[in-house]
Amino acid sequence: MTSNSPSEKRLEELREQAWKDGVAVGRGVDVAGGPIPRKPGYYGQPVVKPPVWTWEIPIYLFVGGLGGMSAAIALAAAIFHHVDLARAAMWLAAAGAILSPILLIMDLGRPRLFINMLRVFKHQSAMSMGVWILVMFSACVVPGLIALELHALHTFTGAMDQFVRIAAGLLVFGSAFFGMLLATYTGVLIGATAIPAWFLHRVLLPIHFGIAGLGSAAALLELLGHRIAPLNAIGFFAAAIESALLVWLTINKHGAADRAIHEHSSGGLIRTGEILSGPLALILRFLGLVPFAAISFLIGALVSRFGWIAVGKVSGSDPESVFAAERL
């Protein structure tokens, strides 16, 4: 070879190595002594497509979960006459109801066509169901918050106030109903897909997202100054469930099929998130360090949402995880 270019030299070296040892190894060499591919599947190409979703979706999972479960706390607070707490929780729910569609629309490939989501209702599509849950949630939360504020501020008197009170009650109930579905359906959304690390954990995901939402709502209300025993109890409950889910995730391994949960940076994110919102938040609550427990839970809930989307990208790009899942 007359060329002195580095690539030609490298090729010569590889030829010599292959001739001498029968094997050529090194960067960019996929073959062993011949043109036979050694990567899994077809040259290691993904079998399914990894998700195209960007940062908006994990943030939406966090905000939607927090907002949705805030409405559930608002309902319980209203029933037990904690009116100020109910108002604060409904404000959080309203913030969630406003931020969630913005985040979802931002993530669309064609944001101007978002309205096409509302032309069909498909029970077999978790995305369609989620859109309708979000619409119903927003339709209950915003008037519900207004009615609750009008009642709490004694804007009206007599029959009109009675009417506002009943309306607030019904709308808060509706908010809680759709809010809890909003917090949990996201687990169905990513659980009912072709991504192995997701569908193998389709039972765990709605529990994780729902409970992380409940704990986040309680934690944020505590940080906003509502340091009361019921919220602390909810915080204990959520942290205990998250700790149990961490154990479940550690035991319920599926080998190569869901290795994205246990390896790579995606696995690191999930573990970090689960430790922060599980055992660490639990210990901090036992020590009475409520604000620290609340912050730990909130950060954990956010990190693990990013973790689950990252897991989808890793698992979806890994042909062996698809083959392994189908051999299970």
Next chain:
Amino acid sequence: MIGEGIQSTNQRKHSYVHDHVEVGFFTDPSVCIGCKACEVACKEWNEVPDDGFTWSGNSYDNTGHLGASTWRHVMFLEQDRAKGDQITGLMGLPNPQSTIRDPQSDDPFRWVFLSDVCKHCEEAGCLEACPTGSIVRTEVGSVLVQNDVCNGCGYCVVSCPFGVIDRRPEPLVDAGGAFKCTFCYDRQKSGLVPACAKVCPTESIVFGRLDDLRVRGAERVQQLQQNGYTDAQLYDPTETSVGGIHAFFLILGEPEAYGLPPKPQVPTIYLKSAWTSAFATAIASIIATLLAFAFFA
């Protein structure tokens, strides 16, 4: 079929759309020559944009995989197995120092080409997942994305068990929407054959009535096996929840080598357990919250 000339189902005009006949593609790698005319014809007819020139280093395949701007993809498999009753000799001079195999034995090698395409599933994950109703089933049983309806939510991308459909990135034309093979629905409406099948010089891609093609595929497998292709089989997952595909393949060896999932499932089968978990979590959450307020007030 070869020899039928313009009477072949790949060439003659048809009225399948008008008559609501289920159609399909049968793709046979044993006669594919890897010319990539199908890739070119598809891009030309459908005005699919150029998505970049990259050298993969993987045999003669620089296309990579199916995606938003790749609706036909010719795979080039290099395998250390004999093709049919092919007699293989040594590749090059015997190398006594070789550590990988007996230097005096045969060194079988085969090059297999297969043109991959959207499978047009009987139970299509993308169609079920689509929240805008953009993805529909046509009169001929194919699965079609209506570009003007799609808002690019990306849910079909993770719902396809074959990794076919994808969202087209900026700055390509029509970026943001999800794209895949249309089965040349526009051509079919006018009685024309899909561009890839029309142009295939060896009829490795055959277009026609699905029931006819299934018979033809089974016959071809039998024929190949009689001629020493012992690992010839049909890839048509009728046993799984996908329920069969309209674009099915003859493959030599295992589906994994072609990047095809051995047991593809439509993700809707996971809905029941996932929704049960979601409802149970919702109920548990409200009960726990109410109890917290009842007992810790």
